[in-house]
Amino acid sequence: MxxxxxxxxxxxxxxxxxxxxxxxxxxxxxxxxxxxxxxxxxxxxxxxxxxxxxxxxxxxxxxxxxxxxxxxxxxxxKQVGSIFLFSKKPIKELNGASIALTSSSATSVNLLKIILNKFYQLNVSYTTMAPNYDLMMNDHDACLLIGDDAILTSFSKQEAIYQYDLGYLWQLFTGLPxxxxxxxxxxxxxxxxxxxxxxxxxxxxxxxxxxxxxxxxxxxxxxxxxxxxxxxxxxxxxxxxxxxxxxxxxxxxxxxxxxxxxxxxxxxxxxxxxxxxxxxxxxxx
CATH class of the missing domain: 3.40.190.10 (Periplasmic binding protein-like II)
Known part of the structure; x- marks a missing residue:
C-alpha cells in the first residue's frame, strides 16, 4: 500500500x-x-x-x-494575508447581511462565523458557493475567499470594497495566533x-x-x-x-x-x- x-x-x-x-x-x-x-x-x-x-x-x-x-x-x-472577508459595508454594519462563503474551506468559514457571532454579535445569513468573487458579490453583501483566490481578488478589488483579514481579527480579539x-x-x-x-x-x-x-x-x-x-x-x-x-x-x-x-x-x-x-x-x- x-x-x-x-x-x-x-x-x-x-x-x-x-x-x-x-x-x-x-x-x-x-x-x-x-x-x-x-x-x-x-x-x-x-x-x-x-x-x-x-x-x-x-x-x-x-x-x-x-x-x-x-x-x-x-x-x-497576526495577519494571514490570504483569508479575506470582502464587504460592501463596514463589518460592524453587517447585521442582517447575506454573506457568500467559499466552498473551498472549512477552518476559515467557521472562523468567520465565530468572529461575527462571538466578537461582533452579528446575526447574518450564509450561502456556500464556488469561489468566484463577481458571482458571490452579485447577490450578497459580503463574501469570504481564501488562498490564492483571496490574494488575486485583493489585487483587483474596487476601492469601495472593505477587506478584512481573518487572522488579524482573531488575534485582535483573542491575543492568540x-x-x-x-x-x-x-x-x-x-x-x-x-x-x-x-x-x-x-x-x-x-x-x-x-x-x-x-x-x-x-x-x-x-x-x-x-x-x-x-x-x-x-x-x-x-x-x-x-x-x-x-x-x-x-x-x-x-x-x-x-x-x-x-x-x-x-x-x-x-x-x-x-x-x-x-x-x-x-x-x-
Whole structure:
C-alpha cells in the first residue's frame, strides 16, 4: 500500500513541499495527489489520503482518529494575508447581511462565523458557493475567499470594497495566533509506514527550513511567474505566515475549538491534540 500524500495547490502551504525530494519519496512508496482544502478534508476522512495539510477545523472533527506531525502548521501570528472577508459595508454594519462563503474551506468559514457571532454579535445569513468573487458579490453583501483566490481578488478589488483579514481579527480579539492547517496522519499511516513517515516528516521540515534560509526567494520567483505580484508583496506575505506548532499555537487552537463547540459548529468538544512521535507513537496536548 502506498503512502498517499495530499498536496494543496495554495501558496501558503508551499514551503513544506517546495524543496522535498519527490523522486526519492515516490521511489520509497509515496504518492502525491493534488487537492483543495475541502476535498482533502473529505479524502482524509474517507481514507483515500493518509497524510496532508488539512484544515484545522477538520482535525477538530476527527481529533480522536488522526494524529498531527510535530512542528508543522500553516498559522498566522497576526495577519494571514490570504483569508479575506470582502464587504460592501463596514463589518460592524453587517447585521442582517447575506454573506457568500467559499466552498473551498472549512477552518476559515467557521472562523468567520465565530468572529461575527462571538466578537461582533452579528446575526447574518450564509450561502456556500464556488469561489468566484463577481458571482458571490452579485447577490450578497459580503463574501469570504481564501488562498490564492483571496490574494488575486485583493489585487483587483474596487476601492469601495472593505477587506478584512481573518487572522488579524482573531488575534485582535483573542491575543492568540490562528492555526489554519495541520499536517494530519491517519492510523494506517503511522502503523504501517512509520519509517517512511519519518522521512516524509524530515523532508517537510527540511523544506520549510530551506525556504526560511533563503527568505523564500526561489519560491517567490516561481509564484510570481504563475500569479504575478511584486517580490515585495510576496516577501511581506510569507513574513506574516508562521509554520511552527508551539504551545502558543496549541492554545489558540484549543480556544478556536472551544468557541466552535459553543456555537454548535463542532458536534463534540476537542479535549486534546494528539501529536505523532515516532519513538513513543504519539503524545497529546
Amino acid at each position: 502506498s503512502l498517499v500524500i495530499a498536496e494543496i495547490s495554495y501558496t501558503n502551504i508551499l514551503p513544506m513541499f517546495y524543496y522535498i525530494n519527490r523522486e526519492k519519496l515516490k521511489n520509497a512508496g509515496c504518492e502525491f495527489v493534488p487537492a483543495i482544502p475541502s476535498q482533502l478534508n473529505q479524502n482524509m476522512a474517507d481514507g483515500k489520503v493518509h497524510v496532508g495539510g488539512i484544515s484545522s477545523f477538520a482535525y477538530g472533527e476527527h481529533s480522536e482518529e488522526y494524529q498531527v506531525l510535530p512542528d508543522l502548521s500553516v498559522s498566522a501570528m 490562528m492555526t489554519f492547517a495541520l499536517f494530519a496522519i491517519r492510523k494506517e499511516a503511522w502503523e504501517k509506514h512509520e519509517g517512511l513517515l519519518r522521512e516524509v516528516h524530515r523532508q517537510f521540515l527540511k523544506s520549510k527550513q530551506a525556504c526560511h534560509k533563503n527568505r523564500f526567494n526561489d519560491m517567490i520567483t516561481s509564484i510570481r511567474f504563475q500569479l504575478g505580484g511584486t517580490a515585495e508583496f510576496w516577501q511581506t506575505y510569507f513574513a506574516g505566515l508562521n509554520y511552527e506548532l508551539t504551545e502558543t499555537h496549541l492554545k489558540g487552537l484549543h480556544h478556536f475549538y472551544d468557541l466552535a463547540y459553543e456555537l454548535n459548529l463542532l458536534n463534540k468538544k476537542v479535549n486534546k491534540v494528539s501529536i505523532w512521535n515516532p519513538t513513543e507513537n504519539f503524545h497529546s496536548v
